[in-house]
Amino acid sequence: MQFVIFLSCLVRNLFVGAAWGTIMMLMFAPELPENPPAPGDVSHVPLPGAPQLDTSSDPTAQFVEYAGGVDKAIALLEASRQARPAKPPRNLDGAAEVVRLESVTKFYKLGRQRIEALKGVSVSVKAGEFVAITGTSGSGKSTLLQIMGGLDQPTTGQVTIDGRNIGKLRDRKLSEFRNKTVGFVFQFFYLQPFLSTQLNLEVPGMFAGAKRGPRKQRAAELAGEVGLADRLRHLPKELSGGQMQRAAIARALLNSPKLLLADEPTGNLDRTNGRAIIDLFEAVREKFNTTIILVTHDPEIADRADRIINMQDGKLL
Ligand SMILES: Nc1ncnc2c1ncn2[C@@H]1O[C@H](COP(=O)(O)OP(=O)(O)O)[C@@H](O)[C@H]1O
């Protein structure tokens, strides 16, 4: 009998305990978000260096925080745009025209196939202007940049750089012109692997026939400008990606070009180094009034330019 009473008390206590536990949990449990991130989904984790959104009160920001992906990228871009002080518009009135393309086409032949990489592009860029070219892959951005820099000739149309019709220049004159007037920066840096930073920076000076002393001094000065003064004796493989690209920019500036062309210069770098490279381009433009034309897929980088040109299927939009 005593055992039956003991058993019934135990069952009742267990039941009452469980009921209390449930009530307490419902009352005091922390509120869970409606769409918690899936395990392994890091889209709600802020990108390094990105401005933090205050999600405590703003329902849109709360949504963005959990939605991730494109919406989050747009919101972060907007926030960083607001965080940066507005750039005063650059006054280009009276500035000389450094690039002028008129009805430029470029066709490639691949066997029987004819590829129309550029379908009549006309554009003008002034001295000291910073232009970003964006567009889907295959839309003709690199072809356009190579034609602007005299690395390739158009099929039809006129290309005038710094007042010279470069379609009329023959090989030797064209490479001389290129070496003096244009600096190139590429996604994969293209530093000479067996040359030190110092010698890599001197290469354009060697082609231009600059004397050894001034050439060395200029290379060392430019290394200082891009923050590589203590890396002059290093080989490219001993530099980080960001340092290699800074060396490539210094090399491009060696002959003081009026025009700097950069094809996805941050495409191989992380976000922080990519930003540092764009800061450097801005500093170069401020100091030397260099015209900068840069191809990029990154909307945050394009946003730093004075003007964005969008390309699609061989044409400017
Ligand atoms: N040397 C080449 N020979 C044949 N086709 C080419 C050559 N270079 C580029 N193309 C073609 O021209 C088009 C534009 O290429 P590109 O200028 O490299 O585009 P983007 O830089 O915008 O990705 C693409 O269809 C590409 O395949």
Ligand SMILES: [Mg+2]
């Ligand atoms: Mg390209």
